[in-house]
Amino acid sequence: MFCIFHVSDGTGITAETLGRALTSQYPGIEARRVTLPFVRDAATARATVARIQREAADSGCHPVILATLLDEDIRAVFREAGLPLLDFFEHFAGPARELFGEGAAAEVGRSHGVSDAASYDRRIRAVDYALGHDDGVSTQSYADADVILAGVSRAGKTPTSLYLALQHGLRAANYPFTDDDLESDRLPAVLWDNRDRVFGLTIEARRLAAIREERRPGSRYASVGQCRQEVRQVESLFRRERIPCVDVTPMSVEEIAASIRAHLQRG
Amino acid sequence: MFCIFHVSDGTGITAETLGRALTSQYPGIEARRVTLPFVRDAATARATVARIQREAADSGCHPVILATLLDEDIRAVFREAGLPLLDFFEHFAGPARELFGEGAAAEVGRSHGVSDAASYDRRIRAVDYALGHDDGVSTQSYADADVILAGVSRAGKTPTSLYLALQHGLRAANYPFTDDDLESDRLPAVLWDNRDRVFGLTIEARRLAAIREERRPGSRYASVGQCRQEVRQVESLFRRERIPCVDVTPMSVEEIAASIRAHLQRG
Structure with a gap:
């Protein structure tokens, strides 16, 4: 049994979409999903880690974090806690910069805000x-x-x-x-x-x-x-x-x- | 000016969501978006490549493909055409297998179908x-x-x-x-x-x-x-x-x- 935590500095929609696309390839696995949005500073990140560890311990499930976190310091909080983390931004930020050039705003929470x-x-x-x-x-x-x-x-x-x-x-x-x-x-x-x-x-x-x-x-x-x-x-x-x-x-x-x-x- | 093609073997929702998350970090770039869903075989992939090349030539924009394509043969069609491609599944399939174990169904179009x-x-x-x-x-x-x-x-x-x-x-x-x-x-x-x-x-x-x-x-x-x-x-x-x-x-x-x-x- 997995417990998938969709952790995000925004709404968590991208993390959820990503998580669903990934896990839809594993129809056999049992997973409970929790979305934890608006993780925008280190203090919230630490509280979130504590919550994930508590829930994993209580339910005996295997925690997996599928995240969209722009800030490397926030990602580091999860990694230091030893939690397995796949982060979309971490992987794609580099290739995207190659395609679109420099000038990334790196501003949290843009993608489902009222930016346009x-x-x-x-x-x-x-x-x-x-x-x-x-x-x-x-x-x-x-x-x-x-x-x-x-x-x-x-x-x-x-x-x-x-x-x-x-x-x-x-x-x-x-x-x-x-x-x-x-x-x-x-x-x-x-x-x-x-x-x-x-x-x-x-x-x-x-x-x-x-x-x-x-x-x-x-x-x-x-x-x-x-x-x-x-x-x-x-x-x-x-x-x-x-x-x-x-x-x-x-x-x-x-x-x-x-x-x-x-x-x-x-x- | 970029023309971003969200190419998918399913609805294109995941590709769009990820594409929007990525490009929301580049508020300065101008991009036109086109979603090309249900690209499920090599023939459709070739027709899609032709369409992308035609649209890029007509509009003089720089084409970028942000994709969710499970099938490596279909991805290869885009890559052989020399089109810049970021594919979500290509990167995350490996790490996901490590987390969730073997047994991926690798069935196209699962993630926004009526699978549940x-x-x-x-x-x-x-x-x-x-x-x-x-x-x-x-x-x-x-x-x-x-x-x-x-x-x-x-x-x-x-x-x-x-x-x-x-x-x-x-x-x-x-x-x-x-x-x-x-x-x-x-x-x-x-x-x-x-x-x-x-x-x-x-x-x-x-x-x-x-x-x-x-x-x-x-x-x-x-x-x-x-x-x-x-x-x-x-x-x-x-x-x-x-x-x-x-x-x-x-x-x-x-x-x-x-x-x-x-x-x-x-x-």
């Missing part, structure tokens, strides 16, 4: 936009959308819209097809008017039924028959109208978002 | 929860919350709730204080009943006024006087009721979320 106010504001506004254009509401301002996700109910449109907004500052609206939309086999007018930005999500009928079953157990809405019919109709609509689409069945929100961004960049 | 279905479902449910408990609605199921964010209007509660849900699977409700709440100088009953999970956000009055001004220009709601009074009342309430809180004025959503998670872990 314009792009940060864009993300927060994009969240407002996604919330205001969730589930087919306010279709009149679709002209402002970077992308409009279309699909049947519970195909993953809402979390994907929010992720695109929060993570990438993209204004993503989402539109759930109604029975009428599906039967007409035509794009609804609001989508037609903005069709260059419509992106379709489709999903395997059995998976859709399972997701809907959780929300409304035993309903017609959640039946495999109903799901199969809706999926067939929506796929036929996407084909006929040449709407780009992905099958989200095996995909996480991150993977759906990555596919959409790759499509937008190509477009 | 239970925790993925938890995140999607948490998003539903955050949306259903945004802005003080459905206070009756606060008992299910992992955390309840409380603060004045436009203090950052909604994006933080969504971030905690999407990124960490935490069910975060949020409660905006009304004028009545603030004047009574008592926690509203719904918060009192769940006070072990209430976390306060506060913000500097001038910053709050600027944010509100965008939403309702020239309103009393957006005036510095009104903002100053609300902030004073909410801070007095937090102190009196011993509600943990952070001043979000200089913080990004990621930093607010990291503070809250650190608090929850200590609790």
Whole structure:
């Protein structure tokens, strides 16, 4: 049993991302994860070492530190305590300097702070936009959308819209097809008017039924028959109208978002 | 001018996160970023190399590849093309094997896929929860919350709730204080009943006024006087009721979320 401590002078997001990418290659290992952010001075570092040693002793697990610490003195505190440490900055600072030249600011906590106010504001506004254009509401301002996700109910449109907004500052609206939309086999007018930005999500009928079953157990809405019919109709609509689409069945929100961004960049 | 290509066999999130962390140390450099996900075979890698070379030639920028590619053959395609490449997996695979032992699956695209279905479902449910408990609605199921964010209007509660849900699977409700709440100088009953999970956000009055001004220009709601009074009342309430809180004025959503998670872990 491992106990992985993501230690950072910032939020710990980079350390967590790094740690998850690394350990996803070891599906067999059992690991508990703890994120310890904002370790910005030697006193905090020493308190953090004490905490890690205490937790490791209490739980009998093997501590591993996956860190992003810019300051060599802070890293040294962990190393002197004999704790196993992989640090992203330690390794990549040198190669990065070779690529980007001198002039590193070496300022802690930059990477998930509000260092770029314009792009940060864009993300927060994009969240407002996604919330205001969730589930087919306010279709009149679709002209402002970077992308409009279309699909049947519970195909993953809402979390994907929010992720695109929060993570990438993209204004993503989402539109759930109604029975009428599906039967007409035509794009609804609001989508037609903005069709260059419509992106379709489709999903395997059995998976859709399972997701809907959780929300409304035993309903017609959640039946495999109903799901199969809706999926067939929506796929036929996407084909006929040449709407780009992905099958989200095996995909996480991150993977759906990555596919959409790759499509937008190509477009 | 640099053109940074985040190349990945998965979503590119890890490559982007690491790339941003690295380049945030070089605030002076100008860089355009392109994420190229799902590079999973040699043919795609060759097409990607061609695209990078074309874009670099067209824009006259200096291409740099920040990658997460598990497969050595795919990495080799980029290296043979003479493109500068920093690869996270290449460096950390060895040290990780030393820490975690043999048995790496070396399976591409694991790190942001749905490899852990239970925790993925938890995140999607948490998003539903955050949306259903945004802005003080459905206070009756606060008992299910992992955390309840409380603060004045436009203090950052909604994006933080969504971030905690999407990124960490935490069910975060949020409660905006009304004028009545603030004047009574008592926690509203719904918060009192769940006070072990209430976390306060506060913000500097001038910053709050600027944010509100965008939403309702020239309103009393957006005036510095009104903002100053609300902030004073909410801070007095937090102190009196011993509600943990952070001043979000200089913080990004990621930093607010990291503070809250650190608090929850200590609790």
